[in-house]
Amino acid sequence: MExxxxxxxxxxxxxxxxxxxxQRLHMAQPPLSQQIKALETELGVQLLERSTRRVDLTPAGERYLERARAVLEAVDVAAGEARRVQDGEVGHLRIGFTGSATYELLPRLARRLREQLPGLTLELTGEMLTPRQVRALKTHEIDLGFLRPPVRVPDLEVHVLRNEPLVAVLPETHPLAExxxxxxxxxxxxxxxSYPSHQASVTYDAVLSACGRVGFSPxxxxxxAETSTLVSFVAAGLGVALVPASVQHLQITGAVYRPISDVTHEVGLAMAHRSGDRTPHMDxxxxxxxxxxEE
Structure with missing residues (x-):
């Protein structure tokens, strides 16, 4: 049966x-009659009662019609889903975000993807420092990472998206906060x-470099380990911090953000994925x- x-x-x-x-099938009537007769013979069931004027369904034909419609509908649905997968409209993607991007890029991108690619299933993980994302990419725990370059790993493809300056985070009671x-x-x-030094944090190195350029080391x-904890510690008066400018989207009572006037030090934001692991939905x-x- 076909x-x-x-x-x-x-x-x-x-x-x-x-x-x-x-006429509906764009074929001649005799071959159609022969195909239906062959179907009944194969099933061993009479599906139709034929007369010179019309065709009626037998009780078996009524039930077979229900099942045949369901099968054809399922086949059409499967074909549509296959086309959407091929076109990148359907798929599953696991994305990691570095701490600062968690509070600015993650929500914006999640809204955009929900609007533009509603058939895409997303797993979004924030507060992943760059070394952790690199490990997760290599072990296939995530498919796409938004992290801080440089990343020099042979099996990863890295695209720098932008650079952003460091800004100071101060307790709101600090004299310089005014x-x-x-x-x-x-x-x-x-x-x-600051972020952990033992995890090879790019921002940690950028902070030390910026301080060194004006003649001191903290x-x-x-x-x-987490950006939200870092800003909370500052808000509690435990110290000050330098963070990428995008962290300013994280508002915690007691902490204020101020631009730095005497030195410009930027950190990059990049997206990374496994080399040769591009899928239509990732594209x-x-x-x-x-x-x-760009917007």
Whole structure:
């Protein structure tokens, strides 16, 4: 039995006439009659009662019509889903975001993808420092990562999206919080809150470099793994911090953000995926990312 036999039968059953069914199917009537007779012979069941004027369904034919319609509908649905997968409209993607991108890029991208690619299933994980994302990409725990370059791993393809300056995070009670901008050298005696040094944090290295360019190295650094914890520590008065500008989207009572006036130090944001692991739906996501950042 072939799908065309089901389509032939459904056409005859719905038209109740071989001639009209043949016209609907764009074929001659005799071959259609022969195919329906062959179907009945194969099933060992009479599906149709034929007369000179019309065709009626037997009780077995009524039930077979229900099942045949369901089969054909399922086949059409499967074909449509296959086309959408091929076109990148359907798929499953696991995405990791570095701490700062968690509070700015993640919500914007999630909204965009929900609007533009509603058939895409997403797993979004925030607060993933770059080394953790690199490991997760290599072990296939995530498919796409938004992280801080440089990333020098042979099996990963990395695309730099933008660069952003460091800004200062201060307790709102800090004397410098009243200023519109901060001179980095004025923070030389402060306790710094920063990302972990032992995890090869790009931002940690950028903070030390920025301080070094104005002639000091932080005397004391408290290390935390998550951006929200870092800003909360500052809000609690435990120290000050330098973070990428996008962290300003994270608003925590007691902490204020101020631009730095005496030194410009930027950190990059990049997206990374496994080399040769591009899928149609990932290509669509990458296009949406670029469009979002251009806006």
């Amino acid at each position: 799908l065309r036999h089901l389509r032939y039968f459904v056409a005859v059953a719905e038209e109740r006439h071989f001639g009209r069914a043949a 200023r519109q901008s901060v001179v980095l050298g004025d923070l030389r005696d402060e306790v710094f809150i 005397k004391e650094i408290h290390e935390v 669509r996501v990458l296009a949406q990312v670029r469009s979002l950042l």
